[in-house]
Amino acid sequence: MxxxxxxxxxxxxxxxxxxxxxxxxxxxxxxxxxxxxxxxxxxxxxxxxxxxxxxxxxxxxxxxLLEDNDTADLVVRANERKKMTVEHLSYELISPDFTGTMATAIMKVPPQTTSSEKLLSHKGEEVAYVLAGTIKIYLNGEEYTLVEGDSVKIPAHMKHKWENAFDTEASILFSVTPPAF
CATH class of the missing domain: 1.10.260.40 (lambda repressor-like DNA-binding domains)
Structure with a gap:
């Protein structure tokens, strides 16, 4: 201090x-x-x-009493993104980390896969934007097909899942607050 x-x-x-x-x-x-x-x-x-x-x-x-942020820690270079894979889904963290009140990531969903077997929910509110490809999203059992440029808001605790029933990978940019995925 x-x-x-x-x-x-x-x-x-x-x-x-x-x-x-x-x-x-x-x-x-x-x-x-x-x-x-x-x-x-x-x-x-x-x-x-x-x-x-x-x-x-x-x-x-x-x-x-808060320390000032080192602004260099706020910049995320494309080749230095934190990456993680959960089963067949891959995520690239766009925000520097999970320490704030919001996190942003790119989720890549391979063809013929889903984010989960059943609808799941979490405490975070989410906004997602389709960067590339076509993807289905299920919101409380209702099915919607999203294409490049479409977006969706997923309220906190709403049961949902992603499904790529198509032949090309889908890339989804999403932000969630508070960070939870």
Whole structure:
């Protein structure tokens, strides 16, 4: 946590809200000089001061303590995607990992295969887009045929399965929140 610049975060949140230093100091019931010292890294705020600043800025207190993301970790190069195979389905993770509130992947379904024998559900809400091929999706027992360019939203806990009853591989881009597959 030594790399976290709490003062810089306070200043950034303040500016994002459009507050002057005096306005925020008044809202947080601290002196303008104390706020100035915090923002410049000359004073370390107490937990109580962080709480009142967070309340005045309408942000969670812990947001001052989060480490900044290394933006390089947010980029996923096409040749560096994480890949996994589950039975005959292959997945390429488009998002960097599963740590956030959403994950995006490409699922490839070979010809004459299904994602599962029966309809399954999971807690995540999903949106899928057909990149290539033709695929059937079953939603609560209703069958739909999707072609390249079609998309579908699958609500959380809805029973569904994918079936490629055709002669070419289907590629499906999908995002799920929270990450679960």
């Amino acid at each position: 030594e790399n976290i610049d709490i003062g810089k975060k306070v200043e950034t949140f303040r500016k994002d809200k459009g507050y002057s230093s005096r306005e925020l100091a008044r809202l947080a019931d601290i002196t303008p000089s104390m706020l100035s010292q915090i923002e410049r890294g000359l004073a370390n705020p107490s937990i109580q001061t962080l709480k009142v600043l967070a309340k005045a800025l309408d942000v969670p207190t812990f947001s001052f």
